[in-house]
Amino acid sequence: MLSIQTKATSYRLDVRVGWRRAKPPNMPGRRPPRAKPGVTVKLQLAAASPPSETASFTWRQIAVAWLTIPLFCENRPRSLGRGVYLSPIPLQTRKEQVDGPGKLNRRMRGPVLLGDALARMPGHVTLIEAAPPDAPWANALPAQVMFAHSAVQYNAALFEQLPNLRMVQRTGIGVDNVNLEDATRCGIVVCNTPDGPTESTAEHTVAMLLNLAKRVKQGNDALAAGRFGPRSGVLIGVEATGKTLGLVGLGRIGRRVAQICRRGFDMQVLAYDPFVTPEQAAELGVTPASLDEVLQRADFVSLHAPVTPDTYRLINRERIALMKPGAFLLNLARGPLVDAEALLEAVDAGKLAGAGVDVFDPEPPELDSRLRNHPLIVATPHSATLTVEGRVRIEELAVARVLAFFGGERPPDIVNPDVWDSPARRT
Numbered sequence: 001m002l003s004i005q006t007k008a009t010s011y012r013l014d015v016r017v018g019w020r021r022a023k024p025p026n027m028p029g030r031r032p033p034r035a036k037p038g039v040t041v042k043l044q045l046a047a048a049s050p051p052s053e054t055a056s057f058t059w060r061q062i063a064v065a066w067l068t069i070p071l072f073c074e075n076r077p078r079s080l081g082r083g084v085y086l087s088p089i090p091l092q093t094r095k096e097q098v099d100g101p102g103k104l105n106r107r108m109r110g111p112v113l114l115g116d117a118l119a120r121m122p123g124h125v126t127l128i129e130a131a132p133p134d135a136p137w138a139n140a141l142p143a144q145v146m147f148a149h150s151a152v153q154y155n156a157a158l159f160e161q162l163p164n165l166r167m168v169q170r171t172g173i174g175v176d177n178v179n180l181e182d183a184t185r186c187g188i189v190v191c192n193t194p195d196g197p198t199e200s201t202a203e204h205t206v207a208m209l210l211n212l213a214k215r216v217k218q219g220n221d222a223l224a225a226g227r228f229g230p231r232s233g234v235l236i237g238v239e240a241t242g243k244t245l246g247l248v249g250l251g252r253i254g255r256r257v258a259q260i261c262r263r264g265f266d267m268q269v270l271a272y273d274p275f276v277t278p279e280q281a282a283e284l285g286v287t288p289a290s291l292d293e294v295l296q297r298a299d300f301v302s303l304h305a306p307v308t309p310d311t312y313r314l315i316n317r318e319r320i321a322l323m324k325p326g327a328f329l330l331n332l333a334r335g336p337l338v339d340a341e342a343l344l345e346a347v348d349a350g351k352l353a354g355a356g357v358d359v360f361d362p363e364p365p366e367l368d369s370r371l372r373n374h375p376l377i378v379a380t381p382h383s384a385t386l387t388v389e390g391r392v393r394i395e396e397l398a399v400a401r402v403l404a405f406f407g408g409e410r411p412p413d414i415v416n417p418d419v420w421d422s423p424a425r426r427t
Contacts, residue, residue, distance in 0.1 A: 117395035120403065137161055145402050147171055148178060150382075151363065156182040166426045167405050171398045172197055172385065174334065176307045180416045187424040190416050191401045194252060196394030197385035202256035204384035205332050208356030209261075209300055211378050212328045213240050218375065234375075238299075240265045246298025247271040248291065248314070249305035249333065250281065257302060258286050270294045273305075295322040302330040303337050317342040326353045332384050335361030340371060347376050358384045 118127065131138040137158065140146070145167045148154055154168055159182060168178060170192040183190045211217060215237040222228075222235065229235065245261050247254045250273035261267040262285050271281060272291045281288040291314075295301060301323065305311050315329065315338045323329070329352055331338050340361065346352045354376040363382060365371050371379050385394065401411040410420060419425050 116392070117399045120396075120399050145169060145405075147398060150174060150177055153177050153179075154183070155179040156186065159183065159186040159188055167191070167402065169398050169401055171394050174306070175415050176334065178415075184416045184419045184422070185424065187419060187422065187426040189405065189411070189414055189419055189425065191398075191405075191411050191413050192415055193394050193397040193401070194413055196397050197390050198252045198256055200387040200390030201253045201332055201384040202260060203387075204358065204380070205253070205257050205302055205304075205330060205356075206260050206264075208330055208332070208358070208378055208380075209245075209302070209328070210240060212330075212354045212356055213238050213300075217378050221375070240267065240300075242266055242268075243299040244268045244270060244297055246289075246294035246301045247273075247286070248294060248301065248303045249273055250276045250284070250286065251304060253332075254302075254304035255284055257304070258284060262286075270298060291319075292322055295319055296324065298327060299324065300328045300330065303333045305333055305337060307334040307336045312336050313339050315339065315343070317345070320346045320351065323352065325351060328352065328354050328356070330356040332356070332358040335359040335363060340369075344370055344374065347374065354378070358382055 121127075126142070128139055128143055131140070140162055142164055143162060144164050146154070146162075146165060146169070148168050148170045150170075150172065154177060156179065159165060165188055168183060168188055168190045170178065170190070173192055173194045173196075175190060175192055178190055180190060215235050218234050240261070243265075245258070245267045247258060247269065248271075250258070250271045254271065254273070258269045258271065262269050269286045270289045270293065271286045272289055272294045273281075276288065278288050289297070303315065305314065313336065315331075317339065320329075320342055323346075329338070329343065338357075338361075343352075343355055347355060356378045357371055358380045359382055360369075360371065371377060385391070401413065404411040414420060
């Protein structure tokens, strides 16, 4: 350790040397400083004196539990803040079935995203990695913040085990796996990042719509099977231009899908959303309609609604029966919105020409689920938000809300707003 004295304050220079396998130069995601192949040198300059009392963060240590969310980092220790390191993340293929909390996707490839967002944390923040799957909350006791994952249930049973927890931050929109009543009763603030995945999910929706219309999956499967054609039957698609798009839900994502399809393909857009006024719909160039009318008139029906007691199994046999023969159904919102068995029956019978599915109930779907490999269904593994830009946006927004919360500000997008002024709120 080398001490450096300046007029303002004293500093400590820590030099850490660790071995790693040599990597070729100019690889994306690698960061300087670099040493000769086989050696990594980490340099850290940290103030020896504590931060001033006017700092936005409190004096006491803040422990952040980055539990059950995939860490986009290289397979080696990575410096995060003042002297805080995360252990290497093992690269292994995800099991198809999630057996319990903590058994999540650990296959990390591609650019370092999460580390960049977490770099905004002050040096005195401690980052806690998820514990082993058999006891996922074993090391979370000091945590004051949790970055929540969609595959874990956050409820009173968990909150009561973590008396220091003050905030749950979702990296995404959906909070159906967070019991908001339990969180409010326990005095815990819950936030999400609704603006983060809008563009990625809207583009994924349109990509699925075009895939279905143009029979891209069937053409790819035929070519992979050694066939070049036939240029008839199953490979004959339809044009999206001039067709009618029906939206169930006209929030951020639904509005963006409407804009792309209306402007890009001259589609007529109908929308059912009980919380949108006719005047708001008119401003978007969208025709408001009842749910039944949307289903009866649309060539493509796309779901963009949350799961509530009123929307559970919203698309069932009776409502599918209302749809036009040869229509397509897209669900990129939440799996429980659709009765999967009714959907499969309709596609098998030719009532629907196909479907696009990015969400399931349960998730992941069973290994023998026909949604995985049905020839007329395009299915992706809840990956609509998985773009570089989308993940960066979501993670930056999530970290910004944590910083605001511990800076004494009311963070944006609190989904249980009653807790903020409640005397039960944990401080």
